[in-house]
Amino acid sequence: MKKTGIYSLFLMLAVVFLTSGQSYAQLQMPAASPAAHVSQVVGFTKISIDYSSPAVKGRKVFGELEKFGVPWRAGANSPTTMEFSTAVNIGGKTIGPGKYTVFITPQASGDWTIHLNGKNNAIYAYMVDGKIDVDALGKDDAVSIKAKPTTVTDSQERLSYTISAEDNKVAKVSMNWDKVKLSFTVDTQVDQKMEGFKSAF
Numbered sequence: 001m002k003k004t005g006i007y008s009l010f011l012m013l014a015v016v017f018l019t020s021g022q023s024y025a026q027l028q029m030p031a032a033s034p035a036a037h038v039s040q041v042v043g044f045t046k047i048s049i050d051y052s053s054p055a056v057k058g059r060k061v062f063g064e065l066e067k068f069g070v071p072w073r074a075g076a077n078s079p080t081t082m083e084f085s086t087a088v089n090i091g092g093k094t095i096g097p098g099k100y101t102v103f104i105t106p107q108a109s110g111d112w113t114i115h116l117n118g119k120n121n122a123i124y125a126y127m128v129d130g131k132i133d134v135d136a137l138g139k140d141d142a143v144s145i146k147a148k149p150t151t152v153t154d155s156q157e158r159l160s161y162t163i164s165a166e167d168n169k170v171a172k173v174s175m176n177w178d179k180v181k182l183s184f185t186v187d188t189q190v191d192q193k194m195e196g197f198k199s200a201f
Contacts, residue, residue, distance in 0.1 A: 033076035040163035042171040043190035046085040049102075049173070051075035053158045061178040062106045071115065071132050073123040074102040074175065075159060082116065082173075089187040090116065091145035100142055104175065104182065105134075111146035114184055118142030149182045 032054070039048040054076040059065050066072045074080040083099040101117035119125075119140045126137040138144065159177035166172050169190040174183040 031077070035077075036160065038161050038163055040165055040171065042163070042165045042186070043169050043188040044086055044193055045088060045171075045188040046083075047088075047163050047171055047173070047186060047188075048083045049080070049161045049163065050078075050083075051080040051102075051159070051161060052077035053160060054177075055158050056155060056178050062180055063108065066106055068106055068108045071103045071105045071113075071123060071126075071134065071137055074104045079120075079122045081120070084186075086193070087189065089189055090143045090184070093143045094189070095142045103137065106149075111148050112182055113144055114147055114182070115144045116142045145184055147182050147184045149180050152176070152179050152181050155179050 031052070033052040035050070036053045037048065037050050039046060041047075052075045062068070080102040081099050082102050084095070084097050086097050087094055089095075095116065095118075099120055101120050101122065103115040103117060103123060105113040105115070107113075115137065117137075117140050121140060123132065123137075126133045128136075155178050156176050159175070162174045162176070164172040164174070166185075169188060171186040171188060172183055173186055174181055
């Protein structure tokens with residue numbers, strides 16, 4: 001009986017050590033740019049943004065870390081994506097429901113450009129000889145819009161996106177990082193959809 005008891009004890013200890021070792025091996029360090037998600041229903045449309053949130057870490061973000069005149073992936077790690085459950089109008093252009101990759105081209109002065117990529121490509125798909133082919137990127141825009149950045153007093157350490165329902169017809173989408181806030185509007189076409197519903201009956 002004693003031998004059986006000792007054998008069982010050793011077996012239990014072996015299982016505990018093996019399980020602990022596997023758990024330790026699976027343990028990962030926190031991501032430097034953690035994944036983030038924001039969504040909002042506006043009118044009949046769900047708007048969702050998935051991105052990774054880098055930190056300032058004492059650096060000058062726009063103009064140095066992210067160069068002026070160079071399209072940026074609007075986040076870190078995986079591509080930043082924006083998804084619409086229905087057709088929407090952005091910058092006077094209607095685009096269909098689906099997922100779009102977001103790029104932003106910052107500028108030293110004047111308006112910045114926000115690109116919604118219709119092919120859902122990563123920014124690296126446009127790299128040629130270590131540089132981004134701006135013309136090729138522009139051709140794949142489902143829509144691109146100009147927006148004037150605003151400077152905020154308090155620096156925001158981590159990049160974040162927000163979606164405001166505003167009048168529940170037109171959404172305001174904002175990117176905030178460091179001392180910059182960049183916003184644009186998304187018309188969810190509530191009135192047009194209502195008219196469509198009425199004509200269907």
